[in-house]
Amino acid sequence: ILNVEQSPQSLHVQEGDSTNFTCSFPSSNFYALHWYRWETAKSPEALFVMTLNGDEKKKGRISATLNTKEGYSYLYIKGSQPEDSATYLCAFWGGAGSYQLTFGKGTKLSVIP
Amino acid sequence: GAVVSQHPSWVICKSGTSVKIECRSLDFQATTMFWYRQFPKQSLMLMATSNEGSKATYEQGVEKDKFLINHASLTLSTLTVTSAHPEDSSFYICSAGLAGNTGELFFGEGSRLTVL
Numbered sequence: 001i002l003n004v005e006q007s008p009q010s011l012h013v014q015e016g017d018s019t020n021f022t023c024s025f026p027s028s029n030f031y032a033l034h035w036y037r038w039e040t041a042k043s044p045e046a047l048f049v050m051t052l053n054g055d056e057k058k059k060g061r062i063s064a065t066l067n068t069k070e071g072y073s074y075l076y077i078k079g080s081q082p083e084d085s086a087t088y089l090c091a092f093w094g095g096a097g098s099y100q101l102t103f104g105k106g107t108k109l110s111v112i113p
Numbered sequence: 114g115a116v117v118s119q120h121p122s123w124v125i126c127k128s129g130t131s132v133k134i135e136c137r138s139l140d141f142q143a144t145t146m147f148w149y150r151q152f153p154k155q156s157l158m159l160m161a162t163s164n165e166g167s168k169a170t171y172e173q174g175v176e177k178d179k180f181l182i183n184h185a186s187l188t189l190s191t192l193t194v195t196s197a198h199p200e201d202s203s204f205y206i207c208s209a210g211l212a213g214n215t216g217e218l219f220f221g222e223g224s225r226l227t228v229l
Contacts, residue, residue, distance in 0.1 A: 004156070028161075032216050043117065043220040089157070093216055100220065103149075103157040 002026055004092045006104035011085040013080050014112050020076040021107040023090030027071035034065055034101060035075055041088040047075075047088075080111045115141045119207050119221025126197055127229055132223045134192045136207030142187035143209035149216070151204045160186075160205075163190040197228040 005024045013019045025033060032051045036044040048057045053068040061078045077084055087108045091101040116139040126132050136146055146163040161182055162170040169182035179201075181193040194201055206223035210216060 035216065041222070043222050044117045044208075044218075046217040046219075049217050080198075091157075096203075100159060100162075101216075105154065 002092060002094060002102040004090065004104040006088075006090055006107050009105065010108040010110070012110045012112060014083060015080060017080050018076065019080055019109065020074050021088065021109075023056060023073045023075070023104055024073045025071050025073070025090070025092040025102075026094065027069060029090075029094045030068045032065055032072075033060050033068075033073050034089075034091040034093065035073070036089040036091065037086045039091055039104070044089060075107075077109070080109070082111045082113050085109055087109045115209070115211055115219040117137075117143075117207065117209055117219045117221045119224055121224055123220055123225045123227075125227045125229065128198050129196055132197055132226060133197045134194075134205055134207075134211075134226075136190045136192070136221050137208050138188045138219075141209075141211060143190075146184060146189060146190040146207055146209045146217065148182065148190075148192050149168055149206045149208070157206065160192075163207075165190075194226065197226070199228045202226055202228045 007022050034049050035047040037047050038044040048064045050066040055066040057064050063076045066073045087106040089106045091103045093101050119135045144165045148160045149157040150160050151157045160175045161170050163182045163184040165184045171177045184190040204225050208218040208220045210218050
């Protein structure tokens with residue numbers, strides 16, 4: 001069983017604050033690391049698909065980094081807004097030719113206006 | 114992006130009855146769809162991989178006779194929970210990927226099943 005850990009489990013930040021959270025995953029047999037944002041009552045939506053060690057991707061105020069050698073990825077949100085409130089999931093893809101993503105439990109972010 | 118629609122969103126049923134959940138890809142064809150289950154405060158766990166025109170592939174520990182999966186067309190997969198019991202109460206969600214894509218998945222909205 002693959003172990004994908006996310007921390008913290010939840011956090012509350014004030015509007016305007018920047019924040020970050022962590023996803024750790026197995027450092028062997030790495031193929032890709034996904035980040036999804038899951039708002040309440042909506043479908044999870046892909047933020048990033050990261051495949052290369054050292055990758056850094058950015059979408060607006062959200063960015064992510066990847067370290068496959070040590071098995072972690074960080075997600076950063078700059079200047080948090082209430083609409084950023086959601087659960088952020090990371091998922092580890094450990095092999096080509098399949099879609100067997102192993103998900104973490106998620107980090108639930110609440111941005112307080 | 115690609116859209117996946119799932120329904121019903123909520124279903125409450127009596128113990129012993131069967132419940133069908135549908136997952137549709139609205140603007141693309143999905144030869145493969147995935148069904149997940151999530152218990153409270155737990156991760157999304159892959160239950161099975163649904164393959165169009167062939168049998169589904171079930172993960173270890175998932176009863177194939179209890180969770181019937183049918184993928185009769187390129188845009189529709191169904192999950193039927195047969196003879197549901199309270200312990201089957203959970204959140205079920207489907208997803209699909211685009212052929213040739215980097216692996217990004219598109220999810221349905223999920224279905225909350227409560228078995229009384």
